[in-house]
Amino acid sequence: MICKKEIWIYAETESQKIAPSYYELLGKAHELKESLNEAYEIVAVILSDSAEEVSKELRSSAVDRVYCLEHEKLGNYNPEYYAAVLSEFAKKHKPEMLWIAASAIGGELAPSVAALLNTGLAAHCVDILINDKGELVHLVPAFGGKLLTEILVPKTRPIMASVKPGIFREREIACSKEAELVFERAEILDSMESRFKLVEEQEMQSSGLPVEKAEVVLAGGRGIGNTQTWEKLKELAGRLDGAVGYTRSLVDIGLEENELNMIGSSGKSVRPKLYMGFGISGASHHISGIKDSGTIIAVNTDDEADIFDSSDYKIVADCDRILSALLEVL
Amino acid sequence: MNLKIAVCVKSVPNPDQFSSLSLDPVSKTLIREGIDSVINPADLHAIELAVQLKEQYGAHISLISMGPQQAQKELRMGLAYGPDDAFLVSDREFGGADSLATSYVLAKALEKAGPFDLIILGNESADGATAHVPSQVGIIMGLPNMTDIVGFSLDENGKTRVKKRLQGRYAIYEAELPLVIGVAKDINKVRTAGMRGVLGAKNKPLTVWSVENFEDLDKTRIGLSGSPTQGGEYHTASFGREATELKGSPEEIASELSNIIRPILGRE
CATH class of the missing domain: 3.40.50.620 (HUPs)
Structure with a gap:
């Protein structure tokens, strides 16, 4: 045979x-x-x-x-x-x-x-x-x-x-x-002894729903800038039963502690029905993690931001003001 | 305890400028004009960890890199953070190496410059981003190895604790030296090099090795011909969507967005 x-x-x-x-x-x-x-x-x-x-x-x-x-x-x-x-x-x-x-x-x-x-x-x-x-x-x-x-x-x-x-x-x-x-x-x-001995496991602290399983994902990038705006985004995500994701910038500037819900080629890929990106320039490693999303909405102050080439809706505006206005109507 | 630590570093095109990379439409070769080289960002965290251990216990830190002659610039920059010397493995015959052929040459260089108690690498490079090299260097050298390390500590007896990131949790392992680890960027904050560091780096030893400097190199395992993977054509990644621009006051935009979002969520 x-x-x-x-x-x-x-x-x-x-x-x-x-x-x-x-x-x-x-x-x-x-x-x-x-x-x-x-x-x-x-x-x-x-x-x-x-x-x-x-x-x-x-x-x-x-x-x-x-x-x-x-x-x-x-x-x-x-x-x-x-x-x-x-x-x-x-x-x-x-x-x-x-x-x-x-x-x-x-x-x-x-x-x-x-x-x-x-x-x-x-x-x-x-x-x-x-x-x-x-x-x-x-x-x-x-x-x-x-x-x-x-x-x-x-x-x-x-x-x-x-x-x-x-x-x-x-x-x-x-x-x-x-x-x-x-x-x-x-x-x-039988005869092998690993040189690594597992001594402890720790749960990762996560602020909410895992991004890869959510139908709605709100994500923030460098343009978020401060804690107040970031809190607004999280509040809006909560109202939409959505998850919060971010780019590496948010870890770099200290608004997020770890890479758990980081989206992109070195983080997680997401495929929600609705993705909204705030203050994200759209570096390709982030885009490759969101490209299969249903509807992509992007908000950025920079009219030329790369993320707009991969979006269904483009909004050139300040994230904080759009988030505040959305919290009024949603 | 006087540790011998090696940090593997890579010179990469500046990730902040990746968006200016393009393809020659005819030859499909990469156009990287005007893009500078930098130390791979994750490698800076590897250097930082080594320098912290040096401050704590005393150590001799060597930087090891494979790359073109120009990578001496990145090694000098790396030395400014506090390492003691650097070795660049550079030869045309090493060119075109995939992760396994790269790991083989790094392993040989580490043996030649070593032995080391601890070998630290950035978990992944910004350009290739395979995250293969830390494990593969460890396997080739027969040393225990682990990647995605977000915490590392060492006691006086040379016993280490490594904190590894897994799905939704961390696992903490004990291991003895020697050890190879790939560190994630979360492991520490990188200090600034400072003028004194930059000036001091100028006089630190930097050795360049070519193929001839290695006696026992298996030439079937180096460079493009020694790489089990072969690269084909480049393609432009296209995620093309046509965006509709929403304009107006934040209130007007929010109301329009609400009309777009509600049906997607199945809400009235």
Whole structure:
């Protein structure tokens, strides 16, 4: 029997559930499979101390096989254990492609596995496709998203790709048959002792709704300038049942403490029905994180601000005055 | 405790000027005329952490960079913040390297200039922004490594605590030196270099190494030909929308916006 080539998707879990990014990658894998000349199998790979529960969900997710790599040391994320197990398993089974969501964990796991396998990794892909020469091409942002560049991995295998959560869309895929479940103990960890010892976890302090899940996002940039204006924006967001996002400037000037709800190519991608940007110049790394929003409204004092090229409604005005007026009517 | 710390730095086109980058419409090559080079912004936070540790415990700090000869300017600037010496790895043969080939050369340079107790990198570069290099340097050197670090402390016995950002939470790990970390910008506020620092930097040693300076370099792992990823054409990212401009007093604009927003929210 000739083995079919395999596209592996690393299935990340968030509190014992499969992360949405898995389904986003899966949608793209099916789309790509249709444009490939030879038959491929799509395979989900999960690392866990106990994969039984989540494997049930993966089983009917329209994949051909689910590899469940289990070991008691895989309960909490540990970069050394995760990278070792995934790379060893890839060495053994030789997938053609290996895709990993560039989440907080995947963003570290992917380059580590690529280095262990000595293979190429296309970072933060916005598309993966076959070009007119029949080559597998990854489109990745460069220079803060100002440009996109093509990345090919011509010689080494697997061809690795990472994708920021929220970039690909989930799509409906009919699941015709249940996947084959393969459980395997990650024996390599029996004799391995990580040099990192997890001692504590701390919840991140967040002021509200996570931006990536909100239907309404109000975001602020450098033009917000002061606490009063920023508070007005937050109040308006509350009235619209929306979330608050921001650019790096707000962290730099101290209005926000951390990057938790920072939007852009190095932060989160959002896709709300309504996005309103206040005092945001529209650096391309921010735009790449909002481009799939439904309606985009931008307010900026600078008539030439880049954000207006990516907006549906343009308002050249002072943010504070527009926010005050909106608080009167909404 | 006298620590040996290395900070990897990269000379990048000034991110504030990315909007002036353009593509030659015919050759599809990058036009970066008039754009200056700066130290990659995240790397300044790596330098700051090293300098803070030096103030606390005493340390010798070396800057390590791979790049063109002109990157000496950024290294001099980096030295103004307090590091002691700098090494630039520069050779045409290193050109066109992807993250893995870059990490390999940095690892070799770190071995040659080292050994170091602690290797600090900015979590990602502003231009490529893959955030691959800190992990890949660590893997190639066989050292424990971690990225997205927002807190770091060290006790007298050389035991460290690193605070890593995860989804909605932080994880704190203990690890021993030697260690490789990629730091996020949230980790600290960068001080200004000051005139004394800038003047002092002029006399600090800056060594340039070419391919010939390395005895055991695997040439199949360097430069464009040693890179597993190959870049194809550049494309202009287009998110094109046609904006309708709303004009008037803030009250008039707010009322018009309200009419636009309410149907989207499904409100009357």
